Structure formats: structure tokens, C-alpha cells
Amino acid sequence: DVKVTQSSRYLVKRTGEKVFLECVQDMDHENMFWYRQDPGLGLRLIYFSYDVKMKEKGDIPEGYSVSREKKERFSLILESASTNQTSMYLCASSFEGSRVTAKNIQYFGAGTRLSVL
Amino acid sequence: GNSVTQMEGPVTLSEEAFLTINCTYTATGYPSLFWYVQYPGEGLQLLLKATKADDKGSNKGFEATYRKETTSFHLEKGSVQVSDSAVYFCALSKIYNQGGKLIFGQGTELSVKP
Numbered sequence: 001d002v003k004v005t006q007s008s009r010y011l012v013k014r015t016g017e018k019v020f021l022e023c024v025q026d027m028d029h030e031n032m033f034w035y036r037q038d039p040g041l042g043l044r045l046i047y048f049s050y051d052v053k054m055k056e057k058g059d060i061p062e063g064y065s066v067s068r069e070k071k072e073r074f075s076l077i078l079e080s081a082s083t084n085q086t087s088m089y090l091c092a093s094s095f096e097g098s099r100v101t102a103k104n105i106q107y108f109g110a111g112t113r114l115s116v117l
Numbered sequence: 118g119n120s121v122t123q124m125e126g127p128v129t130l131s132e133e134a135f136l137t138i139n140c141t142y143t144a145t146g147y148p149s150l151f152w153y154v155q156y157p158g159e160g161l162q163l164l165l166k167a168t169k170a171d172d173k174g175s176n177k178g179f180e181a182t183y184r185k186e187t188t189s190f191h192l193e194k195g196s197v198q199v200s201d202s203a204v205y206f207c208a209l210s211k212i213y214n215q216g217g218k219l220i221f222g223q224g225t226e227l228s229v230k231p
Binding site for chain 1 (some may be wrong): 151158159160161162163166206218219221223224
């Protein structure tokens with residue numbers, strides 16, 4: 001089974017702190033994603049990475065950065081946390097291959113619920 | 118641009134009731150369509166998918182048919198159980214799309230009462 005592991009289920013941070021959210025996948029997937037999930041807004045893509053050291057902005061990258069130094073690990077960084085970044089953060093990974101349908105299936109971690117006070 | 122619209126929740130049903138969750142999309146070209154489910158306290162997982170018009174995806178008693186003429190992918194189940202209580206997300210992806218990026222609807226919460 002594919003496993004996507006997020007390092008924390010719950011985090012409480014203070015405004016202005018630098019926050020790291022870590023995600024590890026064990027299936028050698030090329031693609032990794034960070035989303036935030038808010039009620040009524042669904043999932044919104046923050047950043048996407050299709051290879052080591054490669055990244056692409058999603059729909060809402062402001063206030064966030066990412067790091068992918070190893071294929072299995074994708075980190076989301078909040079440089080200076082603010083209260084409007086209180087949310088559920090979901091990491092996902094997918095396979096980039098020649099089979100069209102396979103590469104569109106994303107595997108998700110359980111999420112990190114971040115509260116910024 | 119591409120988008121997905123789902124019916125608003127929460128939806129509350131009694132056990133063994135019939136379920137329909139509406140999903141419509143806007144996209145250029147021919148996207149693949151997906152339903153993901155999120156059980157309480159968990160991440161999302163794929164429920165079913167369809168890659169071309171008139172395809173029917175099915176899994177765990179759930180079904181959805183890709184209707185190009187109405188740009189819809191409604192989720193149905195004939196008899197829901199308490200264990201189906203979850204949030205359901207409709208999503209689309211372009212076929213030739215590096216990285217398999219998905220566009221999600223806002224989610225529909227389903228609560229099934231015994």
C-alpha cells in the first residue's frame with residue numbers, strides 16, 4: 001500500500017513563527033503536492049513538485065515556500081505564520097508515468113491541522 | 118478556466134436511503150473525472166474514476182457516469198450505510214497534464230443516521 005506520512009496531526013504556533021510541515025511518501029512517486037483544506041472552499045493547491053529540487057506555484061502560494069531535497073520528502077514552510085494560515089494542510093503524491101489514468105491518482109496523507117494564535 | 122461545482126452540503130440521510138451528490142464541471146478538452154472520499158480524521162482516498170465520455174466508474178456500491186453532454190459526473194449509491202458518512206470531493210484532471218494536477222470541488226459532507 002502507498003503510504004504518505006505527515007509528521008504532525010496537530011500543531012499550534014504563534015503569529016510570526018517559522019513553521020515546517022513535513023511529508024514523506026514511500027512509493028517512489030515523482031509528483032508531490034501541498035493543499036490547504038478550508039470549509040466551503042474544498043482543496044486549494046499551494047505548491048506542486050514534479051522532481052527533486054523542482055517546484056511550481058499552485059493557486060495560493062503567497063506566504064508559503066517549499067523544499068524538495070529528496071524524492072520522498074516534500075516540506076511546506078510558512079516563513080512567518082499568520083492567523084489566516086490556520087487551516088488543515090494535506091500532502092499528496094502521485095506517479096508520473098505513461099499510463100494516463102495511473103498518474104492522475106493522488107495518494108493523501110492524513111493531514112496536519114495547524115492553528116496559528 | 119477549469120472548475121468543478123458540487124451540490125452544497127451537509128446532506129443527511131437515513132440508513133438504506135438513495136444517495137445522489139451532484140457534480141458539474143467546466144473544462145476545455147477532455148478531462149478525466151474522479152470522486153475522492155475523506156472519512157473523519159483521514160486524508161482523501163480515491164473512490165472511483167472515469168476517463169472518457171459515457172464511462173461509468175464504480176466502487177463499494179457507488180457509481181458515477183461521465184456525461185459529456187451535460188458536463189456532469191453525479192455520484193450515486195442505492196442504499197447508504199452509516200459507515201458512508203464522510204466528505205465527498207469531485208475532481209477533474211486534463212488527460213495530458215504533467216504531474217496529474219487535480220481541480221477539486223468544494224466537497225459535500227454526507228451524514229447517514231441509523
